[in-house]
Amino acid sequence: MNEDKVEGVAIANLIAADENRVVGWVYRWNTGALAVLWDVDGPQRVSKLCPDLCDAEKAEIDFASLTQLPCREH
Secondary structure: OOOOOOOEEEEEEEEEOOOOOEEEEEEEEOOOOEEEEEOOOOOOOEEEEEOOOOHHHHHHOOHHHHOOOOOOOO
């Protein structure tokens, strides 16, 4: 990564509540911060991360609240 630019790398997939689809990604920025990027359907309930993240990383993205979002029909 170029330290002069803010760049991110996907480190985990967000798996939908139905466990059949990737609905977003967790990115680690070169600043050290984590952020969630949703697919075109936007925020929706997540069942798990693949690969799983440590507790501190889950807390940073507030994973507990992601598991409580409304589900989307597909």
